[in-house]
Amino acid sequence: MDIYWIFDKKHGLCTITHTLQVKRNANTNFMYTRNRLRPGFSRLVLLFILFVAGLSVACQTRYVITDMGVQAYYQTNHPLQDTSRDIAKIFESVKRVNVVGYYSTFLFSEDAGVTEKDVNRAETYNKAVSQFAYTQSKAGTATVIARSDNNLILITNDHVVSFPDTLVFFYDQDEQQTGRRGRASEKIVERISIRVSQINMIFDMPRFGPFQIVSRDKNNDIALIAVKIPDEESLQRTSILSVGIGDPEKLNWGSFVYVFGYPKGYKMVSRAIVSDPNRDRLSGFLIDGQFNEGISGGLILAIRAETGEMEWVGMARAASASSKVVLVPVEKNVEDYAFHQSYTGEVFLDVITQIEYGITIPVSMKAIQNFFRREDRRLRDEGYYLGRAIAR
Template identity: 35%
Template sequence: MSSSPQSKASSSDGYTTAFPHQDISASLQEAQKAMVRLITSVFYNTYSFDDARVRLADIRTNRPSDIASDQFSSEESTAGTSVMLDLNNNGDALLITCEHVVTAPDTIISYFDGDDLPANTFIKSISIKRSQSNLIFIPGQLSTFEVIASNSLTDIALLKTNINREARKEYQPLPFSMGRSDRLQLGSFLYILGYPKGFPMITRGVVSTKGLPPHRFFIIDALFNPGISGGLVISSNDNFNNFEWVGLARSATASREQVLVPSPNSEDENKNILRPYRNQIYIDQKHRISYGITQAVPIDEIRSFIDENRGLIRRHGFNY
């Protein structure tokens, strides 16, 4: 059976590589109403050991506080963006974001290393998660959210929260339909919406890789700042008359470097910064982001994830 010219065109057309030639502000405003800001805070108890003699078995058979050389509490916070997919009559909202924004390891272990030491044997420090706080930020409301499904391989998570009656006037589910990853082409023009550094922002970029299997992400040259993870990626294949949802902003490439920092328990960490610091010092890791190189989760991965969890979505009261 032959297909019509119209179906041939729709299946082969790629997302446009041109800049918009008309005002598309109204479409971006509609997309912005589906953006919800997130922050996840994880609280750890950390125990450090001066000598290379403590093994994991020692941690399991003793209280870490009894054998540690030092201990302190710390907080790790991750900001991100989510996209509202559905909103039911009870005010419950279904959100989607990147998995790494809303999850954190229960235990973090660092080991002593050296030529005369076996690898991954003697513990230098261990951080044990004490609690986690999941919050959404919308005008007039600060509330919690629940992670109802996640996949670390594809870096996708579904969330559930409640939007109060007043906030429902400002927020709405995403009005755009899902697109197709095979329509992404080199140079396809995209818009990315999210909350980098906590600010509602829109940036743009072009596609450098398609993100088709076996790859689980595609590369765009959009600016990336912490907080935009989980942000909406949209494009058009009809000269910007309409938009389609084509992905989620995921991460930027980054390098790590070790730096010396004051003791986490130091009360005068930010005081007297012109005077020599004489207390105990620690090694910490800092990330240097390569701005302008952004990875995005392709829409085909998102569609598969939602299909796999369709029954779960219904059980939570959504019809998306």
């Protein structure tokens, strides 16, 4: 025999003579428990119920409303079931990317009068007073999304794998300085840095050699990279992302997401909450993850409310940041100076970028799928097949 109890927070204990399908909801004033009683004990329970009903005249039959609206497509709370095995499996396809750009730098005196229009002239570099080399490095996250012949194809942000070909730096000039005709004179070039090479490596796959950039979308900050795997065994042993393709258009305020990546080089999974869903025509959204450098290209997964399955809804791209101009002493060792006294040595201006933690702008899955479909034919012609990564 099935006995249902309803407790009205305002009126006390009541019994139900007509029971609808009941489900727990925080928006109702009712709670229930269900107990299956032994047949020999059921009569005593019925007598007790009749006794309580006689004392509670105000207690009447109540119907519990079960239809509380449409369930969210993606979960808005932390998953109830254990997801640790799923997370570990997914991370097998998430890789750390390191990119180093090598530059040759030419330094010019101010008297040489080199301007921006001289940058592309070969004879300009004969005026350099010195030449030296320096490097720039970047780190980010990439996810293995497909196998193609003996290549693995990964997705990341374009800014993670891109360096400018040429960097031009200028001397500071007085704003009042003018040319012969009273117009502001052209800025004088101090140094020019030209990129001569770039090395692209996947951190935990160094023996497979550098990767190649096979496709990119600078506007949406998406890049596809490919690394050649020399033997079939290693190729088959590498895990491919196996979660379903999600729909960012169905994300809501408060949707719960996981973010996989390598902030500061550490292998980490973070949780975040969605804000401002469908903020643009590509179903863009914001998340509040506390991200650091290296998370760019990270995988963003939401959890289906009905099934509990994880789905790919976007890629971490950039944290909001602000910059400020500061005065920096030329001398590197300033520990001996009193920090509350004025500094009289030589200083120069520098720009410091500060990440505004808690505001992250992802690339939506809609933008990624548009990119895949647009590039699919060309990639096939070059021997790269995206397979299941494209939602049909």
